[in-house]
Amino acid sequence: xxAIPTEDHTVGPIDWHQTDLYRFFAxxxxxxxxxxFNLLSQPEVASALHRLWIxxxxxxxxxxxxxxxxxxxxxxxxxxxxxxGVPEPPVPLFESxxxxxxxxxxxxxxxTYFYDVLGLRSxxxxxxxxxLVTQLEFLAALRYTGEQTGEEATAVSMLRAESDFIExxxxxxxxxxxxxxxxxxxxxxxxxxxxLAAFLSRRHDG
Numbered sequence: 633x634x635a636i637p638t639e640d641h642t643v644g645p646i647d648w649h650q651t652d653l654y655r656f657f658a659x660x661x662x663x664x665x666x667x668x669f670n671l672l673s674q675p676e677v678a679s680a681l682h683r684l685w686i687x688x689x690x691x692x693x694x695x696x697x698x699x700x701x702x703x704x705x706x707x708x709x710x711x712x713x714x715x716x717g718v719p720e721p722p723v724p725l726f727e728s729x730x731x732x733x734x735x736x737x738x739x740x741x742x743x744t745y746f747y748d749v750l751g752l753r754s755x756x757x758x759x760x761x762x763x764l765v766t767q768l769e770f771l772a773a774l775r776y777t778g779e780q781t782g783e784e785a786t787a788v789s790m791l792r793a794e795s796d797f798i799e800x801x802x803x804x805x806x807x808x809x810x811x812x813x814x815x816x817x818x819x820x821x822x823x824x825x826x827x828l829a830a831f832l833s834r835r836h837d838g
C-alpha cells in the first residue's frame with residue numbers, strides 16, 4: 633500500500649503530539665527490524681509510553697514496559713507470538729483469525745472496499761488486506777488526506793470513513809487480540825497492543 637514516509641524516532645524522546653500514532657503502532661507491531669528494536673530499547677521509551685498511557689485514559693495502572701535484551705530474543709518472540717503455531721500462532725495479526733463469524737475472504741473483500749476510497753491496494757506478495765499493519769497504514773492515509781485537504785466536505789468524509797473502518801474492522805478484533813496477548817506473559821508487546829486498543833477507541837469516539 634502506498635503511504636507517506638514514517639517519522640524517525642530512533643534518536644531522542646518521542647513527542648506524541650508530533651507523532652502519527654497509526655504509523656507508530658504499524659511500525660512497532662510490524663515484523664522485526666533492527667530499527668524498531670533500537671527504538672524500543674531506548675531508556676526513555678518506558679516513560680514515553682507511560683505518558684501516552686495516561687493521555688489515552690487507559691484502564692488500570694500502567695504495567696510498565698520491559699523490552700528485550702537482544703535483537704535475537706525480540707525476533708524469536710515476535711515469530712512465536714504472531715507468526716508460528718499449531719493450528720495457528722497464539723495471536724495472529726489478522727482480523728479473519730479472530731472474527732470467525734464471517735469467511736476470511738468476505739473480510740478481506742470488505743477491507744478492500746474501504747481501501748478503494750483512496751485508490752489504495754495492499755501488496756498480496758507482502759500482506760493480505762486484513763493484516764493489522766495494512767489496516768493501520770490505511771487509517772494513517774485517511775487521516776493524512778483529511779488533514780491536508782482544503783475542502784470541508786472531503787475532510788468530513790475522511791473522518792467518517794476512518795471512524796467506520798475502525799468500528800467495522802479494528803475494534804472488531806483488536807480487543808480480542810489484546811486479551812489473548814496479555815495472557816502470554818510476553819515482554820513489551822502486550823503494553824503496545826493495549827495502547828493501540830485505547831487509541832483506536834479514542835479515535836472512534838472522536
